[in-house]
Amino acid sequence: MRITVVGGGVIGLLTAIECVRTAGVEQVDLVDAGPIPSPSATSNDRLRVVRALHRGEPALTTAAAASHDGWLDVERLVGTRFYHPTGALTAMSPENASAELAVLTAAGAKAWALSPLDLAKWYPKVHFPEGSAGVLEATAGVVLADHALVAMARWLGAQPRVRLHPHRQAVAVCEVDGTGVIRFADGGTQTADKIVVATGPWSRELLAGEVGSDLTLYRQSVLSYRPPTGRRSWSDMPAVLGLGPDADAWFMPTVPLSDAPMRLSAASACRPVEAMTDRVTPDQCRQHLIDVFSQLLQGFDPAAVVGSTDGFYLSERTRGGPLLAAYGAGTVWAFAACGGMSFKFAPQIAKAIADRAVGASPRPTGLDSIDRPRQLAAVGEE
Ligand SMILES: Cc1cc2nc3c(=O)[nH]c(=O)nc-3n(C[C@H](O)[C@H](O)[C@H](O)COP(=O)(O)OP(=O)(O)OC[C@H]3O[C@@H](n4cnc5c(N)ncnc54)[C@H](O)[C@@H]3O)c2cc1C
Structure with a gap:
């Protein structure tokens, strides 16, 4: 069986890893519009939090409790340390x-x-x-996400049955006579027995209307903060959430042996938008977060805000989270929406997608939208 994964963010990389580890898979191709990993991937950020607690949602908390071990397993497999169990x-x-x-x-x-x-x-x-x-x-912590993506791409690049195809932008994915077909912006095509689309916030552009129109795009601003030197280090802190009058502000701590700054944000700095434009944080969002954290962190110094960036993610409109869809008989699978929490779930999600792609009995994730994917009509050629 030949499988092609479109998109080299955390979901695409881990799905490719899971596919190549499966018996009977002869070849795994991973294509990305940019380098692998791509600096513009949502996953390619400094830090991502891994934690179980989803307040008031026992099923989600139970599902997320497996994420900690999932990331430790990924570390062991690729032989690089990037998960720091800060709590x-x-x-x-x-x-x-x-x-x-x-x-x-x-x-x-x-x-x-x-x-x-x-x-x-x-x-x-x-x-x-x-x-x-x-x-x-x-049993929680932060992943140095950019390091993790590099390590996973390196591991894949060393596997004889894997071919990496950076700088190949897919413009159409369809099924012709039971075979998956990908058309690229450069005019080329590639066929595969199974195709997995994991193009993060770009999914709307690539996927057929029925799914694309059911997704909401969110834009979130995050500050990078280096606590002023000479004060007690913040590196012994856990990730902290539930701060502020609306309990919606959070920060990720500094991580030992890493130059990653603290990351500060709040749900109030996340908003639905129509399109992905630039990643430059608007002045008012940056100032809003500075005002919020001036009240929350002792000795907060606005001059120690060393940067800010905006990231994008898609969520399913009705349930507000990730979405997995099967086209036709399952030649094409699409992780159409990642939601604001898929990084931590990525080891479980990738196993479930790979199982479905290779036709194995899918390992349950506890995430309803992954365990009960949406079934759509096959996409044929236009
Ligand atoms: C600010 C912010 C903070 C977050 N914090 C957390 C957190 O703390 N914990 C957590 O669990 N989650 C968090 N998330 C969510 C998490 O980052 C995402 O759910 C996850 O990274 C999505 O990964 P992905 O692989 O689906 O998409 P991406 O990482 O975006 O990867 C998609 C890839 O597809 C490629 N691509 C796109 N279009 C094409 C095409 N046409 N052809 C070929 N390739 C293509 C892109 O180049 C990219 O490499 C956060 C999100 C944001 C925005």
Whole structure:
């Protein structure tokens, strides 16, 4: 069987890895419009958080509890360290903390509830909401995402049954007489027994109308912050979420042995947009985040904001998360929307997509939209 994966972000890279590890797969081709990995991929950022807790959503929390081990497995396979189990702390009321801790523990995550006094004592540099308690997840952390993508691409490049095709932009994907066909912007074509499309926020352009029109594009601004030198390091911190009056602000800590700055953002800096334009953070969003974090981090210095960037992701309009779709009898599979949380789930999602592509019984992810993909009519040639 020959499988072609279109898109070399975290989902495409890991799906290609899972395919080549499967018996019976003779060849895996991975194509990307840019280099592999591409600097413009949503995944190709400095840090991504891996954590189990999804407040008020026990099923999602249970599914996410497997992400920690999933990333440790990927590290072992590709032989590079990029996952740092810094932990993740979510602020919330004391009552909610007990309930969420019970869900996390039942899901197999290692976690503790912290009282308002614990928070004040252990994390004096963070201004938590008045009376706030918290849940600290130990089986959580941050992935140095750009390092991870490079390591995965290197591993794939060393496999004799894998061919990497950077700088090949697909303009159409279809099925002709049971064979998958990809047409490229350079006029070339490629055929494969199975095709997996994992083109992140560009999916709307490549996929047929029925899916494309059911996706919402989001744009999120994030600040890069290097805490002023001479103050106690922030590198012993977990990722912290649930900050601010609306409990929607979060930051990722600095990571030992990495030059990645802290990353600061809030749901209020994420908005639906019509199109992917540039990645330059508008002044008002940058200032909004500076105002938010001035209230949240002790000694916050706006001059220590060393950069900002905007990223994009697509979400399924109705359920607001990722979306997997099968075209026809399953010659073409599309991870049509990644949602704002697919990086952490990527090891599980990639296994499930690869299983479906090779015709194996799919390993469940616990994510409804992946375990019950949308079925669409086959796409033929125009
Ligand atoms: C600001 C921000 C913060 C986030 N934080 C987190 C987090 O902390 N934890 C978490 O779990 N998730 C997080 N996410 C979500 C996560 O980053 C994404 O869900 C994930 O990276 C999507 O990966 P992907 O492989 O689907 O897409 P991408 O990484 O975008 O990869 C798509 C690839 O397809 C290629 N491509 C596109 N069109 C074509 C074409 N026509 N032909 C060939 N190649 C093509 C692109 O060049 C690109 O390389 C965040 C997202 C944003 C924007």
